Amino acid sequence: MTNPYAAVAITKHGVDKARALAERLPGIDLYYLSKWARGDEAQLGYRLFEGPVKPVLQDLFKAYKGLMIFISLGAVVRMLAPVLEDKTKDPAVIVIDECGRHAISVLSGHLGGANELTLAAAKAIGAKPIITTASDVQETIPADLFGREFGWEIEGYGKMVSVSASLVNEERIAIVQEAGETRWWTYDKPLPAHIAVYSHAQEAMQAEFDAALVITDRLLEADEEAALLENGVLYRPKTLVLGIGCNRGTSAEEIERMITSTLSELRLSVKSVRNAATILLKKDEEGLLDVCRKHKWKLEFYTPDELNQIPLKNPSAAVYKYTGAYGVSEPAALRSSGAAEWLLEKRKSGNVTLSIARVPLASGGAAGS
Structure with missing residues (x-):
């Protein structure tokens, strides 16, 4: 591997679209069946393979940051199922139909960056991006990506699933921000009424909430930790x-x-x-x-x-x-x-x-x- 991403195709039309993607989007190593070779692969750095694609996909899954696969969604799911590990470790996987009409974020949409990769790939070849993660569809805060663009570090993932559920279900959310960058609301609409921002932990502890996002460079006191992190996630901004x-x-x-x-x-x-x-x-x-x-x-x-x-x-x-x-x-x-x-x-x-x-x-x- 020489790039962070791999594109894979096994059909004639899939190879056409995969080559177009590799030409327009940087950072891609391209792999396709040798029967569709055009003679310029060595010059362009494209890789050819023989035989079944399943072992190829499973090897690439372990080697790359993300895969862009021009194969049907169901087939990809079956082939990759045995090598799936954890959303904090698995690479991004997106599937694109062989005609390049739809680009679908399949795996590791947030932490792995599949949603961003889907948007980039779709733009490059004129496809329609398909993203199904709830926070993206509802345009709310993705708890597992919150502050990522600023370099914030998440301290403990234990309550991530329940906090994410509270966000997408529009429950009462307390955001405690004592430090760090504040331009984290990126949607072209006001902050929803169920999300309240507090400048200090003690202030939030006087309010009622169902989940908390805590952004601080302080070590929390025992009472703060008990109140805010019972159903909360702690973020460490670089401050x-x-x-x-x-x-x-x-x-x-x-x-x-x-x-x-x-x-x-x-x-x-x-x-x-x-x-x-x-x-x-x-x-x-x-x-x-x-x-x-x-x-x-x-x-x-x-x-x-x-x-x-x-x-x-x-x-x-x-x-x-x-x-x-x-x-x-x-x-x-x-x-x-x-x-x-x-x-x-x-x-x-x-x-x-x-x-x-x-x-x-x-x-x-x-x-x-």
Whole structure:
């Protein structure tokens, strides 16, 4: 495989449409029966196969992010049934009739991206997209995709099915948003009356609701968790920025220990860390680089002049002597996050100095807008 998606066809007309799709939609490896070879397959990178398609489909199912199959829906279901695992693991599968009239989202519509793939494929060949997931049909929030475009991380899928049912059945929904991007309502209509937005967990706990979507970078208190997550889903937006300074040669273990213990003490989730930031002098600091690689955090670097543009409450002459900046962790956190204040101005322990800032909520726009 060289691309994330595979298209498969076994009939003459299916091959015509599959080739058209591969030409118009990027990221596709094309497979079809060798009896329909046209002689240009090697040049175009198309793959030919002999014999039954079932083992081919089952192998491709395990290798690709998504399959676009020009075979009847019933046949595809029967052939793929033995290899189905779980909606959090299975790839996207869409079926397109051999005349290219209909593109149907079959498997992993939300988490696997089949619905989006269906729309893209249909547009590419002029087909009618068929999507049957309830949240898409009703134009409401898909709980398993909520905030995905912003990078939000779901913490626990245990109540996903029941919360999704509450959404599509138009039961009372409490959305608690304490942090994160707010332009999550993408439909061209007002937020429905059965969905209420609250700015804090305690506010929502005074209301009556049937299900909750909780967006926060805080660690919930026991009473909040009991009330909101009994039938709720917790989302971790990427809102925390770590400004980090350290002595040369500081180990990754010491840096990580400082970060995790401080976040825990402040009741903040490590899953909500968006990135770290420091001075350009630390671009080769292995311990810091290792921590960021481990957690998949982007590490941003600033010159002393860039850091000195951020006003500090406690500028340090000693830090300036060695770095040319009056501070490292504090201005790096504010500059990277766009915040006006710190959640933690500065804490020093051993060889590490840490500051924490939160990306402003207002940067995402008005909730539900």
